[in-house]
Amino acid sequence: MQPRGAGRARARIGVATALDGRNARGGATVTTDYANHYRVHPRLRWELAGDGRVEMRLPFGSKRLRAAESIATLLKRAAEEPPKTGDVLAQCLGTSVFETLVKYLFLLPESQADALGGGLCIPAARPAGCALPVYDLDMLIEDDLVLLHVPIATTAEGKVSVASGGRWVRTHLAQSIESPLGASARQGVLLDLDFGCQLDTASMRLFDVGDVVHQPLQDRASDIGERAAYVCRTIVTRGARPLILGGDHALAYYSVGALAQRYPRLGVLQIDAHPDLYTVGAVCDERLNHANVMHWVRRMPHVLALWQVGVRDFFHQPTERVACVHDPKVQVLSAFEAETSGYQRLLDGMDPSLPWFVTFDVDALALADYPQTATPVLGGLSLYPLLACFERLFHEFHIVGMEFVEIGDAPPEAHGTAAIAARLASRYLFHLRKVTPTRDLLYSTIV
Ligand SMILES: [Mn+2]
Structure with missing residues (x-):
């Protein structure tokens, strides 16, 4: 001694x-x-x-x-x-x-x-933005956008697995961001033709910490979730913004939970075909899964509001051994209302003084079908009204992070759910940085 x-x-x-x-x-x-x-x-x-x-x-x-x-x-x-x-x-x-x-x-x-003890992250072979080792998160600064893929799955695989479909969002983003001249290219801008603006790639500040470790033979879903929560907590403590790619929707338990310390008053905006509030009055209700995760989220003390947007499911709800309750935190804008009357009631109803986290289940989207997601539902949200809603969200609210979940593992269609998730993420990136209007200008060969 x-x-x-x-x-x-x-x-x-x-x-x-x-x-x-x-x-x-x-x-x-x-x-x-x-x-x-x-x-x-x-x-x-x-x-x-x-x-x-x-x-x-x-x-x-x-x-x-x-x-x-x-x-x-x-x-x-x-x-x-x-x-x-x-x-x-x-x-x-x-x-x-x-x-x-x-x-x-x-x-x-x-x-x-x-x-x-199993480690935190494995670097991506083809990162979107700048690869960042997970142990170097302390170099992040306010408003950096930090991508993290979390291959979490809480239910036995059905017809379609969504354990690691989030990596396709990374692929889409990487393809859009990379220079056609390769990594040696020094200067460039990202052009966004829908919104007539450009972003200097030198000021982009998008980082990719890779894939959360998943050891198939050893890990429980909670191990993957806890690793993700640890990384997420470190990102938000720096004031940076997590961009998390699932995995199934149980991810929200860990991601939203990880924000508690940094954001003791938080709003959660859930875009989803399903409310993920399933209860059948049996023991399975007591175990976290992707279909009941919002019960856990709404009960978190730091979550003061939960808006559910795009819900449209139609199903049998057992009523034995379950309570029918009102939770003043939870508010709903159905897919029917969003598509026929627009998003104004949502934007009026969200408290602008709260920081908001967006948890986006891609089955909310009108085009989400097998094998792009695991539980498709007829109908859904169409792209441009949704994009317009997100423009206002990014502009008028403090969006402290986003996640996209329930994306099918199969190689995606060119314009499938992963492409839309990447498109929305690109708008987040543009809103976090200083962009300039392109006006009528175009790029032409020097002659
Ligand atoms: Mn969901």
Whole structure:
């Protein structure tokens, strides 16, 4: 045992500069809670690096940290002892070392150790915008848009899987954003002909943190959800805006939940063919799934309003062992009303003083059918009125993030649900940045 007092103080001073590694800035993690208990990652490995130092790494990811042997000794000892609070660990390791070890998941919060121990994200082979390693989220600034794909599925696959259809939204976005000259092209603008404006690609600030880790044989849906929530919480703490691609709609439980700390008063705008408030009076009601997720969301204390837009389902509702209640938080604009009377009642009814998160189930769309989504419903929202509604949402409301869910895994049609999700996301990107009108100008070869 290390003696109390002077010895420990010396260790703290020593370690302040004992840990290096690229991007190891210390104090960078925003989700460190000193009251939490932490455990050493069970698969943390050490190698001697010379100069009395060791190199530490995890089996996934590329992060390697070098530290004084004294740090490794402390960690090895901690690994054999019961988890300790952040306060205690910070005291013996030093605050900056402790925070860096938490940031790179070398130390895991005890309550999420199973989920986070599997890693967080895998970089996308073809990112939309600029690839951003998940451990570098601390470089984000206000209003950056951050894409994250979350392959979560809470129900056994039916006719169509929607576990990872969100990656097609990324594909559509990447295709629109990439220069036809390839990655070497330096200058360019994004032109939006529908709205007669352009955005300088140098000021775009769209980042892609990749795909949330999914280990098919080990993971429960909640593991994937908790990883997504952890990343999402880190993004919003920086004031950046998450653009989350599902996965099924159970994702909303984790994404909306992750906003609680940053947005203690939040509105949720759900675009969906289904209310996702299914209750049958049986035990299955007690388990979160994509068809009942909005019961969990409406009960979250930080969610003050839930607007459901595009609902149109027609089904048998059992009434035994269930209550029929009114929730003043929940308001509805059906697909029929949106298509025949427009979106004005929604825009008048949404509280402009609240920050709003958009959770968009693509089965709301008129063209959503197999295999573009798993539970299509006759009718639905058509593109241009919806696009016009989103123009007003982006302009008149504080939209703090968006997600698109229930997109079919199969290769999409050119103008399917993923294309529409990408189009709406592109408008979010334009609204977050300074755009200029193109007027009557066009680009022509220099002669
Ligand atoms: Mn839904």
